[in-house]
Amino acid sequence: MVGPDYRRPAVKTPDAWRFEEKEAQDLANTQWWRQFGDPVLESLIGEALRENKDVKIAAARVEQFIGRAMVARAAQFPQVTGAAAPIRTKASKYVNPPWPSYARNPYWEYEPFLSASWQIDLWGQLRRASEAARADLLATREARQGVILTVVAAVASAYTDLLDLDKQLDITERTVASRADTLKLFKLRFDRGLSSELELRQAESEYQSALATVPLLKKLIGQQENALCVLLGRNPGPIPRGRSFDGLVLPTVPAGLPSELLERRPDIRQAEQNLIAANARIGVARAQYYPNITLTGMFGYESTSLSNLFTGPAKMWSYSAPIVGPIFTAGAIAGSVRVAEGVQMEMLSRYEQVIQQAFREVEDGLIDQAKSREQLTVQAKQVEALKEYDRLARTRYDNGYTSYIEVLDAERSLFAAQLYYAQTQAVLMRALINLYRSMGGGWVIEAERLAYPAPAK
Numbered sequence: 001m002v003g004p005d006y007r008r009p010a011v012k013t014p015d016a017w018r019f020e021e022k023e024a025q026d027l028a029n030t031q032w033w034r035q036f037g038d039p040v041l042e043s044l045i046g047e048a049l050r051e052n053k054d055v056k057i058a059a060a061r062v063e064q065f066i067g068r069a070m071v072a073r074a075a076q077f078p079q080v081t082g083a084a085a086p087i088r089t090k091a092s093k094y095v096n097p098p099w100p101s102y103a104r105n106p107y108w109e110y111e112p113f114l115s116a117s118w119q120i121d122l123w124g125q126l127r128r129a130s131e132a133a134r135a136d137l138l139a140t141r142e143a144r145q146g147v148i149l150t151v152v153a154a155v156a157s158a159y160t161d162l163l164d165l166d167k168q169l170d171i172t173e174r175t176v177a178s179r180a181d182t183l184k185l186f187k188l189r190f191d192r193g194l195s196s197e198l199e200l201r202q203a204e205s206e207y208q209s210a211l212a213t214v215p216l217l218k219k220l221i222g223q224q225e226n227a228l229c230v231l232l233g234r235n236p237g238p239i240p241r242g243r244s245f246d247g248l249v250l251p252t253v254p255a256g257l258p259s260e261l262l263e264r265r266p267d268i269r270q271a272e273q274n275l276i277a278a279n280a281r282i283g284v285a286r287a288q289y290y291p292n293i294t295l296t297g298m299f300g301y302e303s304t305s306l307s308n309l310f311t312g313p314a315k316m317w318s319y320s321a322p323i324v325g326p327i328f329t330a331g332a333i334a335g336s337v338r339v340a341e342g343v344q345m346e347m348l349s350r351y352e353q354v355i356q357q358a359f360r361e362v363e364d365g366l367i368d369q370a371k372s373r374e375q376l377t378v379q380a381k382q383v384e385a386l387k388e389y390d391r392l393a394r395t396r397y398d399n400g401y402t403s404y405i406e407v408l409d410a411e412r413s414l415f416a417a418q419l420y421y422a423q424t425q426a427v428l429m430r431a432l433i434n435l436y437r438s439m440g441g442g443w444v445i446e447a448e449r450l451a452y453p454a455p456a457k
Helices: 032-036 039-051 053-074 125-191 197-231 258-264 266-289 332-398 404-439 443-451
Strands: 079-089 107-120 292-301 315-320
Touching (some): 032 039, 032 125, 039 053, 039 125, 053 125, 125 197, 125 266, 125 443, 197 404, 258 266, 258 332, 266 332, 332 404
Antiparallel strands (some): 079 107, 107 292
């Protein structure tokens, strides 16, 4: 076969990750989302894999490329067609020699025949085209796995974000209830002349500030539910909950070497198949320089009478082996070769680019989860300190040692810290989910089985 044979390009891979996790475990082939311990999340991911429209579109594209691969492969084999042609003809009376008076005019003519053709693939043009089509098919299958990978991660992230918003709403509503009680107390104190109007208005301001956060969070929850519904292939609507946000179990950090990423990530495998296809099409283009030999033949019968149609004298046949080759194309073939080589260079650079992006995503995920854990630890201590600050400020105010401004500052700081802590919890969840997404692995195949279960026997 003319054209270059494919060889995987040498790619420089790091020996280890810059931000390795000592407690990482080899979970690349497991359904990692089960680690959360939430059956509702498992159910939602299963539904998304069956009903998500992007997954269905990806499956339909695979079917398209299966058909294209079949068409390309079929060109390597003989093509046989059959036809039957009853023809009604009237001959002119003025032909030379004249039409015999004893012959029927008009008359019927019957022609059943088989024809066959076979292009001899001397230079591998058809085999290279089949190779390219097969690589296109495999690239499309990898793209489908990439969609599945993204959908699983997106559903897990959307669901954990939804539970995080629920937690923020719960914190806010408890704060609103607490500030409402404080406001009632200050109204009574103001009515009895025990506190100033300034303190009353300060308490009212803090109550209204917390109350204004409630509709904002409810809006975000509704929008998050709608976004999750789209991922599930549903119309917008409510989403059931399983565990609370604090009840979710943090997934373990997945392990894997940088070199393993070349086989674990669908987008890298897809980029390589695109490179293989582009490499094969160079051979398709170069084969145009050489002559084509096509064997053709026809066998059939021809008769003006049905009763004589399949008798020996009615037989007819022909065969030929034309050789067709380019003589002058004004650079058209050279241009085709140059296009194919340019596409191959582009696919090579894209393949290397995808690998570098994959390394970056894993590194980002590892440092994200590590530093988010550190941040969460510090914020937990801050929340505990602010709770104590709030208790002491209230005690000092009740005993007349300070103004209510100190209490307000303590409450405001504690409320903000609690919300910030919940948001950082969500950041850590997303970091771990993205880490599983960026590392890929056999879990994508497990998810694919959920998306396309084997038919029952």
